[in-house]
Amino acid sequence: MRPLLRTLLFVLAMLAPVATSMADVDTEAAIPSAGALELIVVEAEGCIYCKLFRRDVLPTYQASEQAKDLPVRFVDINDVEADHLSFKSEVDIVPTFVVVKSQQEVGRISGYVGPENFFHSISYLLASAP
Numbered sequence: 001m002r003p004l005l006r007t008l009l010f011v012l013a014m015l016a017p018v019a020t021s022m023a024d025v026d027t028e029a030a031i032p033s034a035g036a037l038e039l040i041v042v043e044a045e046g047c048i049y050c051k052l053f054r055r056d057v058l059p060t061y062q063a064s065e066q067a068k069d070l071p072v073r074f075v076d077i078n079d080v081e082a083d084h085l086s087f088k089s090e091v092d093i094v095p096t097f098v099v100v101k102s103q104q105e106v107g108r109i110s111g112y113v114g115p116e117n118f119f120h121s122i123s124y125l126l127a128s129a130p
Contacts (some may be wrong), residue, residue: 037100039097042076050094057118066119077094093110
């Protein structure tokens with residue numbers, strides 16, 4: 001009976017809808033004015049670490065003083081419209097947090113680093129931004 005139950009659960013899990021990226025939900029975010037800083041979060045469909053960032057870090061970040069100077073915008077890694085972004089190198093890890101000024105990369109955090117390290121890294125990137 002147990003193997004049948006496991007098989008049934010496996011089949012049900014495989015038939016469940018695949019999670020989609022939340023980047024398309026954030027289409028209301030406006031591109032900042034020239035010279036303004038922006039935090040672009042590059043994420044992918046089904047990325048568990050992207051979900052962890054949104055759950056564990058994003059609410060605190062959006063309420064912080066840093067978010068006033070560095071508004072956040074989400075971009076799906078597979079979005080062809082994101083080609084206009086000028087990153088110094090390819091994004092190969094999701095989530096990747098890219099600080100940009102005038103659509104040019106200033107710095108980045110590759111991968112989910114947890115809340116404390118994220119805030120330390122963002123503070124460093126803000127302080128070193130031109």
